[in-house]
Amino acid sequence: MKTSIRNISLVVFAIVLTRCSLFHLRPKGDYHIASVENNVCKKLEKKVIMYCVFVDTKYTNSWTTFDIESALDSVRKAMNWIEDQADLSDIGLNIKVDYHQTKKKVVPIRQNFPRKTLSGTLLSVNGVKYLDRWADKIGKKVLSVYPKDTSTITATKVKPKDRERLLAKLRDIHKTDNVALVYFVNNYYTDEISVAVHTAQDDSPEYAVVSFKEPSVIAHEFLHLFGAWDLYITPYDNARKARKKKSFAMREFPDEIMAFADRKIESLEISPLTRYLIGWDDNLDPNYVKMIFNKKIRLAKY
């Protein structure tokens, strides 16, 4: 639990409160930034695949054709926005949206969460493990629509899981290393979270589960997969230091997508900090380094 939860970034959407709260648990002590060039989503440039899988569960709304269409519209809007943002850093980026389909029709995959809901699963003991199993089972079902072959498996330390086999397949089909795997569940009318897991490790492929159809949430989770960090304060940010750093970031970057995913995407931008974390900028302003990271940080140059 300890090792896996630190790689979780959550967006908790509390509809009643009208704004979200999110938290990001990270290891204590010194560490260096290795958010780029690891795992499956290596670097957000050139050709990137955004692969969407729509999932029905017992405790979420069923995906209707209309819901899927509107979710895909939001995905395209989010990806266009990210491409425009890449342009500002002179990064050539072409994101192709692809999705699981059978005979040219999107058919949602049915797979119940092990603990009723996404948050119920994730916040239980060994929650990440359970969520991984859920994601793997779906991966297997998605894979079954493709003909069998011997695609190269992603090089991770554990034996290939169905999620990895699916990613290998998609990399093979699209001829690119960068595939973002995002599961969509239809939680539109309830309080739920969106989550990106395994974003900073190499032993399990990262993926996201999105509960809402807002383009800003989709872009936020997508950016996590490529190394972005959460930059907003939540009740879970107990350490005073962490809160201080986050409030600095929120003041300094008032329109940052990783801090304000509850707003409309048109009003948001990608700050220099996130640009650095996702490898779009080679360097980070020394003032930000001092305020946001501790002194022991070894900043990687991309």
Ligand SMILES: [Zn+2]
């Ligand atoms: Zn987040």
